[in-house]
Amino acid sequence: TADVVPQAPEDPLFGLMTAFRKDESANKVDLGIGAYRDDNAKPWILPVVQKADDLIRKDPNLNHEYLPITGLAEFREASQKLVLGGDSPAVKEKRAHTLQAVSGTGALHLGALFLAKFYKPNTKRTVYLSDPTWPNHFQIFNNVGLPYKSYPYFSKKTKALDFDGYIDTLQNADEGSIVVLHACAHNPTGVDPTQGQWKKIADVIRAKKHFPFFDTAYQGFASGDLTRDAWAIRYFVEQGFELCIAQSYAKNFGLYGERAGCFHFVAAPSSDAESTATRVASQLAILQRSEISNPPAYGARIASLILNTPELFAQWEEDLRTMSGRIIEMRKALRRKLEELGTPGTWNHITDQIGMFSFTGLTEQQVLKLREDSHIYMTKNGRISMAGLNTKNVGYVAKAFDKAVRD
Template identity: 50%
Template sequence: MGSIPTESLFSELSDIPLDSHYALKEEFSADPAPKKVILGSGIYRDGNGMPWVLPTVKEAEDIVDNIGDPGRYDYLQIAGSAAFYTAARDLLFGRVDTKVESIVSVQAVSGTGANSLGARFLSESLKPSAVWLSNPSWVNHANIWSLVGVEVKYYPYWDAEKRLLDFENMIKTLESHTKPGDVIVLHGCAHNPTGVDPTKDQWKTIADVCQRRGLFPFFDNAYQGFASGDLDEDAWALRHFAGRENMELAAAQSFSKNMGLYGERVGALHILTASPDAASKVKGHVLRIQRGQVSQPPRRGATLATTILTNGKLFQKWLLDLREMSSRIKDMRKALHDELVALGTPGDWGHILTQIGMFSYTGLSPAQVEHLRSEGHVYILASGRISVPGLNPGNVKYVAAAIDKAVRGGLA
């Protein structure tokens, strides 16, 4: 018999630090300060700082529960609920009757699952030399693409000095450094983490570059209706790309934010191909990967989303919920901006108002962020990104005062 090993077979593994978002939560929880604020994760809160269950979701729950479907715990198909992913597709793409047979849609485990499923498929089928992410981008994008073995590269996006989109350098980089077949990840609206979106004319230029350079666009759509309060406005960029001749693309879609279904993990992956024949082939490969990763996606959240999307009266009520959430976020942006201006906080804070959606890139330095945590007990990411819905009438003055002190402390 061989000797029993004295060390773990995993002892040579490197240490992987906890994801920054969850590390922030742990640090916040451990802080004994009686008054503290966390503006980290992208979760919508109401005016009292509490999680908000959308009224339309409550109604959908009652409808679903009263039906008492005996198959409510049965497996879905590998592609998920056809009623759900069809309604989700129409919400995102609009009515595209002439192209519907060329779009492959499957239910996914929220936006992360859709991104992951799409990345796995595209890495195998297109074999891109690189995937191009905005600098900065959602923290999980690089992780997802690294896990499928695709080199991650970045295009300029945030101009830290001017606190706006670095569009000129973005286009220069895409024109000069990308290769045909490369994938470019684009945020459909409410860019995470900066809150800065291209204008419609800029989106058209980006589409031109993608076609000219042979890039494959992969849209991440986590905030439709949650950014501007208008579903069609927030889908404009993707629909413009999809409306171009011979433009193929992928889109990850999430209902975590716009329906508040965070824990239900409701999402979809859509792939627009050049022909129905191509779509048939794509679907087979996507379902093979889905089968190997999750077999079938979960049922209840998709059932709730489908109920809202397909019930005319409930859908109209949902539009009001979206406007309420987006309006409160805009109000909190203005409140924070106005408090900083009233305090005379050094610097120009106008970018807080011009950014859109759940997040704001404040422009605070890592040292200033550390001051916020240690002295003000206000917890935000080291990048200076804040989750605006975490602000409310009861804490916005406190947060603004803490920012003011960090900036005046001369920390750069």
């Protein structure tokens, strides 16, 4: 291997984090990494997570034994209900199967591996990813040998969804392609289809017999409303699709490093749907065993206690509103300040977009200039993590954007 392994480039996002840490300026602002920060730019442990953690630590029966291959049962069940809804037909008809996974990334990987092995194995299959998308999607599907293509998503001109391009591409894709869909708070653009648009997307996916694979990393974090943020997934399930879901608890519980998440497979309704789900479950268990043996316990215990205890669940919803509310306030503040400064261009997209990120429309050159001149860090595509803004730095950031746009 000594001479055949080429040097790989550094992960751009983690590289950005390192550069930020090294910057000694007192004014530096991190708008790169997608992790929530409070108004003092500090990581925030959700009060409900702290409470659940304290309760778990006090439990005299707590130990460090292995979880089962499929993970913590009460966590899997609660996660299924959270994403599909308590009265989901798929849950009632026992045609949904859930495995605990290594957060959203691990769930995506498990799903990708499963599809690579069992989805139309002897045919040419393509995975369709939105353009742009969370860059890790490319490597996750590529690593299991599934080729990918893009469907248009974002119009640079309107700074909104390129709906016609999106539909047209799915319509012209080979029948039975896999389509990766961001359930809400699209990363990196912050632009989601409307419910009417989702219905049309579902129509094309059905007509072309495509396979929907939902990625849900922001349920409750996006709008502060868990039901609203799950609408697209539940609509597809109601429509009777066979589909997969990768569910992350990194953002909505602030459990980033604990790697809590789930992978769900939902069989289409039919007389043998339950047996399909059982067979799929048996294969997923083998894949899980060979990949990670069994999933990490601690984060799942915390999430599970909250999901399964009504008072804690209610407090969690409060905490979600605190996070999403602060982010929405920062969207308003940034837009207002740019408009007050008369910064060239339009800035309504900042408040129109939803979730952790805003796609500012800043060019790569402006992004690099902001880093050099103002110590403001963001990804080269002009994406900013809204959580990096706070009442103390939003004025500074707006002035720096204004200067970068005018220069």
